[in-house]
Amino acid sequence: MAGKPRYVRIAIDGTDIAIYASPKHREAIKILRESHDMYGGVRVFQLFEAAYKQGKKDGAREAFASIDKSVAAALSDSKKAVPHRNPGQPRKK
Numbered sequence: 001m002a003g004k005p006r007y008v009r010i011a012i013d014g015t016d017i018a019i020y021a022s023p024k025h026r027e028a029i030k031i032l033r034e035s036h037d038m039y040g041g042v043r044v045f046q047l048f049e050a051a052y053k054q055g056k057k058d059g060a061r062e063a064f065a066s067i068d069k070s071v072a073a074a075l076s077d078s079k080k081a082v083p084h085r086n087p088g089q090p091r092k093k
Contacts, residue, residue, distance in 0.1 A: 017051075025050050 008021040010029060019025070028043035 019047070019051050020054050021047075021050060 004022075006021065006026075008019050008026055008029060010017045010019060021029070025047055028047050031039070031043050032047070
């Protein structure tokens with residue numbers, strides 16, 4: 001069973017980058033910091049791929065949140081624009 005993903009901070013040129021990474025990717029970060037060989041290059045590619053996928057998920061989450069927010073605002077505006085009251089019970093004869 002794989003370990004739980006956690007946030008990993010990578011320092012590149014004085015900038016901290018937070019990546020939600022599994023233990024496999026954390027190990028790739030460790031290898032990258034120690035040596036720069038072909039094996040490390042493949043691991044770096046895996047890191048970039050994981051960061052890309054996480055970015056797509058975050059971007060999609062933000063997009064859907066903004067759409068939901070705008071739809072909710074439009075729905076509440078339309079409810080205010082239409083005067084509607086429930087008819088209630090019919091009159092007794």
